[in-house]
Amino acid sequence: MIGVVKASGAFESGLAALSTKTKGKEFILVFLVTVLLALGGTLCGIEEEAVAFYPILAPVFIAMDYDSIVCVGAIFLASSLGTTFSVINPFSVVIASNAAGTTFTQGMAGRIFGLVIAVTCLLFYLHWYARKVQQDPQFSYSYDDREKFDQMWGMTTSEEKDQRFTLKNYFNFICLCFPNYDLGSNGQRMGLS
Template identity: 30%
Template sequence: MDEKAGAQISKKAFIQSALIILLLMLVAGILTRVLPTGSYERTLVDGREVINPDSYQVTTGVNYPIWRWLTAPVEVLGGPDALVIITIIVFILLVSAAFAVLDKCGILKSVLARIVKTFGKQKYLLLVVICLFFMSLGSFLGLFEEIVPLVPLMIALSYSLGWDALVGLGMSILATNMGFSAAITNPFTIGVAQKLAGLPAFSGWAFRIPIFIAVYIVLIWFLISYAKKIDRNPEASYIFNEDQAERKRFAKLDLDGMAAGGGRLGLAGLTFGIFVILIILTL
């Protein structure tokens, strides 16, 4: 049992990620010194709060010291939205730990084997359905960070279907991001913006559905085109060399044997699914 569970990150990748976050924090801090602050007067019209466009006034902003730019990620845990942030952190930790346990027990491999066996001849249909699922999570519920623990499973599924890690990322992260952008009832974008504008909650949803459909079609076309390119020539993958070790790992799986033995693992899979759904509903 020398193999470590879960995704492993290199020291170089960790340093690069930390530097990117640090740079973004510094840029945000500089913008607080550069961008002017101001406010508008608001009046009630027919019971709705409306902004007077001619009432803009420059206000005096708070110049936080530079050291507070760097402590913001910690200070936010004591702010008014601390409960939401802590809930998301705990959710990611718990689901990630659960995935590591399921992987060590062989449950994930069994689930993958059953999916591949069922949709082996209709894998493009499976890609379409999965993309719609993840896009809906972003568009309707505003989920994004919460689906991170599901990314390794989607990458593993992509390997099992003969594709690469980029297709797995496209089915999960990219699809969720596109759905978040083409929001229909996203409470963190549509909900907040309409509340600030004094509009009825989620009004105009019918006009946003065609945009969602158009973005979905573009996403499906992009992913299927790339997946078919890999099917014709696996070496056409942009990360062909990097994926060799993982491809060999999933190529050795006994799909028939795993799928046949997956029935006794059904209860464990059902329990895990209910666990994830309950956590999502509490967010």
């Protein structure tokens, strides 16, 4: 489905629209991705599943003059910190608490405190590093691979291309977000009905 969205031009036009809307405030997207993935990690252990976000977010971050390290920090480090300080993750905290003979709420305040401190430190570091990379691309840890990343992702935000975000592009993004919404893994109907 990602290939269809990219072939239709929806990805590039969406990227151009996002770049225009966030001009000068690019870090807001990094902040949102970091916080959401940290929440995903702490609530349900979304660490390995976060890998699926790399092909979607890497071109966006690179087009905003960040590097791949900012993308890895916002996705992998945030989800790892969330999983490390799992507040109510049923796959780790609840099972471990039951095995230890305690309730999962015991120690929750400490885990919340640790999560807030860790994610705050991560956000400060990402903000510092992302700003440095935007000001001087040679500061990037992955500067030597920048051309390879640009070629691999094939994203452009040039002015000469027609990059209007049309209704067709919007529909393609909706299809990307909800490809299998109606059917669950066992074939039962899911959704709002």
